[in-house]
Amino acid sequence: MKINIRGYITHKEAEKYSDCADRYAANTSNNHFAIADGVSKSFFPDYWADILVNEFVTHDLDKELSIENCQIVWLNKVADKVNAPDVKWYTKNAFIRQEPGLATFVGLRIEGGKWFASALGDSFLFFVPNGVKGFDEWIKLSSKPLPIVFDSFPDYYSSRNKQHGEIKRIEHSLVEGTFYLMTDALSEWVFDKQNKAIEEINEKWHNQEEFERSITELRLLNVLNNDDSAILIISVENDGENNLTYGDVEIQNLMELVEKEKDSEVETLVTQKETFVEEVKSSNLNKVSISDNLPIKKENQQIFSTEIKDEIELSQNAQVIFNKCLSVYGKSLKQMESIITSIGKFSKRMKISVEEQKKIKEKLKEYGISFKN
Structure with missing residues (x-):
């Protein structure tokens, strides 16, 4: 047989x-x-x-x-x-x-x-x-x-x-x-x-x-x-x-x-990481100035962190974070809103007072930027 x-x-x-x-x-x-x-x-x-x-x-x-x-x-x-x-x-x-x-x-x-x-x-x-x-x-x-x-x-x-x-x-x-x-x-x-x-x-x-x-x-x-x-x-x-x-x-x-399943999972993770890195690179290349996204109240008026600093007195730590908001997260108003809102999370560690946060938000509201509570 x-x-x-x-x-x-x-x-x-x-x-x-x-x-x-x-x-x-x-x-x-x-x-x-x-x-x-x-x-x-x-x-x-x-x-x-x-x-x-x-x-x-x-x-x-x-x-x-x-x-x-x-x-x-x-x-x-x-x-x-x-x-x-x-x-x-x-x-x-x-x-x-x-x-x-x-x-x-x-x-x-x-x-x-x-x-x-x-x-x-x-x-x-x-x-x-x-x-x-x-x-x-x-x-x-x-x-x-x-x-x-x-x-x-x-x-x-x-x-x-x-x-x-x-x-x-x-x-x-x-x-x-x-x-x-x-x-x-x-x-x-x-x-x-x-x-x-x-x-x-x-x-x-x-x-x-x-x-x-x-x-x-x-x-x-x-x-x-x-x-x-x-x-x-x-x-x-x-x-x-x-x-x-x-x-x-x-x-x-x-x-x-x-074993093939494990190898496939590793390959998938590597591919996902490479894709993420490329997306981040592309995002950084395509970023524009925050001033291009902010609404203009007066002709030729633009907002820069230095202008806000002149009009509002900020501590050094608050100014550092705010400048970073403008330079790194200045791609859109939505990103701007998100980072400014999150400043409160750093208030204790960076010694940023609640009053300073309010001053920044109030000034930006004048230019049409609203924030979550």
């Missing part, structure tokens, strides 16, 4: 890859595959989901998933995070309260011409044999009871306590067809659209970009819930060989997406 694998993952709308709590893993050396959905409101669910899938795909063929080992790994990893100097107080408090990480899970292993799967929660395994058309003929696995109803209370593995719910297990002979392991948002969509959903997956999801485009479209059409979404697509072909072989293996690495 020949196996081809595709795996894609994305985050909720308006969030980042670094926020995604779905995980998957595949090991082609022992033919183990797993997917998990970290429950978002639990404590470090992304760590827990990641540990579960990696523990499953790396353990020996004759062993079940060791939750106890996973719990130890999770606790040590979270303790390191909580003991970091910059950790938030509420994170420490949650750790002290012994809050757990929670995750749903599906695991698949192929061995000796058969396949074995286990599930806990509302993540699903679907196996669609070649030539099968009807949804009822698919093999489906999760721990949800019939009839299937998706809600906010799935079974789960806990990083501190016993599991919630009963693990479901199945085994079948290996035949040609395709396994689809997916988290709950995609599972609910498949139950709703059935063959149409599988057609969308088979026809459009051939790389990460196509997957994300399709997810966006489905969300806009309100047929897919806005949730983290992950899928492993494992196709099995009869190539006449007794042993398992692997053809195309394309599994998107989430950490690579996170």
Whole structure:
């Protein structure tokens, strides 16, 4: 038998890859595959989901998933995070309260011409044999009871306590067809659209970009819930060989997406900074004298800080600030008004009296400049 694998993952709308709590893993050396959905409101669910899938795909063929080992790994990893100097107080408090990480899970292993799967929660395994058309003929696995109803209370593995719910297990002979392991948002969509959903997956999801485009479209059409979404697509072909072989293996690495996201954010910040600097330079070049923007009461009359100084006695500090208003913020009356109004903020530090502020404002009012209270 020949196996081809595709795996894609994305985050909720308006969030980042670094926020995604779905995980998957595949090991082609022992033919183990797993997917998990970290429950978002639990404590470090992304760590827990990641540990579960990696523990499953790396353990020996004759062993079940060791939750106890996973719990130890999770606790040590979270303790390191909580003991970091910059950790938030509420994170420490949650750790002290012994809050757990929670995750749903599906695991698949192929061995000796058969396949074995286990599930806990509302993540699903679907196996669609070649030539099968009807949804009822698919093999489906999760721990949800019939009839299937998706809600906010799935079974789960806990990083501190016993599991919630009963693990479901199945085994079948290996035949040609395709396994689809997916988290709950995609599972609910498949139950709703059935063959149409599988057609969308088979026809459009051939790389990460196509997957994300399709997810966006489905969300806009309100047929897919806005949730983290992950899928492993494992196709099995009869190539006449007794042993398992692997053809195309394309599994998107989430950490690579996170790093690309960080690089993109840095590039965006650099671009924004460069744009801001250019705008400031352009603004300074285009500034005009404050006298060009002030209204003229008499022919050829212009206002300069020196004229105001002659007519109003100001302290040296007040004069310094007022001159700066004229030279730096003299582009428009609005800017002039803003800076003069803000002089009050400097009154204590610069020892500018309230009376001096009033004198400046009263004089400028004579030329049509009004100020906020």
